[in-house]
Amino acid sequence: MEEATETIRLIEHRVDQFRTLLFLELGKEAYHHIGIDWWLEEVKLMIQPWWEIDAHNVRHMVLVKPAKTLEEDQTNARNILGLPEVANWPTLPLLSMELLIWNCRGAGNDRFRRNLRELVQMHKPDMLILLETNVDLHKMGMFFNNLGYTASSHVDPTGRSGGIWLLWNPNQINVRVNEAGSQMITATIARQDYPDWVLSAIYASPNPRLRDELWSDLESMAQNMHEPWMVAGDFNDYSSLTEKMSYSVNQSQNSNQSLRRSQKFNDRVNNCQLMDLGCVGPRLTWTNNRKWWANTMVRLDRALCNTEWRTIFPEGYVRNLPHTYSDQSPLIVHTQGTIKLNTDGSTRRNGGGGGFGGLFRDETGSWISGYYRKLEICTSLEAELWAVYKGLTIILQRGMNQVVIETDAEQVVQLLSEELRERCPFRGVVEDACIIMRDCNCTIQHIKREANICADALAKLGENQLAELLIVNDPPAEIHNMLIADIVHLSQEVVRT
Template structure:
């Protein structure tokens, strides 16, 4: 800890090895060096008073400002990379491909279009996998083309039931379809200079017999596949009681029957040598939209992969997005790690201290450097902005 030239007295209360509460006189500045293992950063702390209107109490806000300009930081990075002032920054290509996987429960209305347009604008996925569309793809006109998804393959619904659409940006990837049924589309994804991998987009039927046919097909693929393989979508099943929350007693299904169903689902996953990718965000992806004690929530949507896919994308993960238009959460799948925002101490009305971090890798995926930083008191939305 370093003080300013005026030798301002600073009182430090250590919370733990990572956090400290610092008290300064009002309107005074101090310099504080932040060291995080492999990184040393100097920031300027300015303590400012502000009024809390509700209680008319004076509180203090800490503004954290970098001590160096952007140009100075760029000059420092150039020195690390051995670049002169006139050389261009290296163009590091990452094997990243993001996709949204979503049981949208109907695509033929303005609200769906508005919601999907917002999702694409916010997350910029390279591929869309939409299930239970309830309308044929041709009825969407130029909607997806205008979003940048000019290539597609699809299985249209039968009447108002089902439907699986794969749409992608051909500038980002080439997709070759091998098989398409009412419950699954399997395709190979190719990108220049990167290994091919296989995706099976799943929309499992509510009918038990048809769901067995789906898993028989997945087991056939598992027995013969050599490539990295991802299986993702709505499985209409769950693997344990931890993946279901319900206050209702189903008179048609006993506890033993529910356990048998969950165990059978897990046995099917294991027989295909698949791994659950897990998720961040709201874990239970489907709700019956009923209120109070009548509400049921289940994790029906997920992504599974074989060991080859996990080895190819060791930092790949799934982020469950909030439900809006549909009763299913959209899944945002990242094949490459992203910046992690930590706002665990934040609530809707009471902001908490946030943090962020991430890593830099070269074109081979080797670690170059890492970074971590803390945000001021903020909400989750403010942290993402």
């Protein structure tokens, strides 16, 4: 027995991010010693055969997971360190989970592959939800495996229309599909140290009768849904006239039809006890790609959730990306993360008016959108207040929540943070701003002028603009270097030079 044991090789493995690959040669034996760079004394090995088998090797994926619960491990660590049972452990923030949702209008060509590869490299989503793919998934398997999305569930198109694909990285999240149909795939999403939640990926049919069937199914699900639930995708509907921009000659007739359609959509959302997560970035997600007066744009894509989902992900938000390959915008759903709004006002020394500006950025400092406008005769305080107030109106219109507002005007922070005084300057603007801040759970804080150079540059652009508020989805060329400097914390050096 001992002689037989000596002939078996011992192969050492080091676990990297809770996973390792073992190459098991056919017809041979080997002991595999797994070295784990962690202090846990017990682990589980879950061995899953991978899809690839070649002539010489059978490849297996080995996932390493704690055998004990987090609470048990903390108790064990307290005993090792000699800490009392009542000692509090720091609560670490959950890392954000990102989902890319895109009605790509066809996934079987090189242009789609190139655009999706760029989106994945830039945003690194944990899950892809692709709609109206128009081809079968098996034709794209190798492409998605190379991107890292080796697990999937899908409903292939009927003929050359429709299709819903869910693809995910199994090293980041676990997905258990509960139900799949031509208009919806529902799955439970799980991730280590994350509460489980339910996702319904939607591609609503352009056919009103079929859309009614989809909403009937959603209402039935809502009656028995007690878990956190998000419903996201292309609904082929809109919730208000502000979500549709069209220059049709039959404007009056179309407005009445649009009003009835949007009211029906809102009633359905309310019947399911869902709320809109809002969006940042380009608000209207679909365009008919026609020019001038023939152009129509509508917000067809969105993410809805119930109160349970909103409770566990209070900072979750949706970012609409610009159109690229498709006539519909990709959406990125972030389960965590803080949106910041930097604002500033500007006045000319000769009393010839001024301007204001602001920009929305994510937790990494990356640009989301911005705005600026010209003001006629105004004081410095008035320009600063209008910068904040107009930013708040955008927050309200787009359904954003828990935005952190930063300004270098201390007096503005005081006015919007303290109780409203009887002799408050510009009382009407201050009062309205406070109401929006309260309703949208926004906070405001003071920052140094050196940390606000991008908003200052937008305010100066506003001085030379027409009176109308200009909202820009791409950063103006004048502030590109400033944005980069802010991200790498070099704003002060830029100001000095």
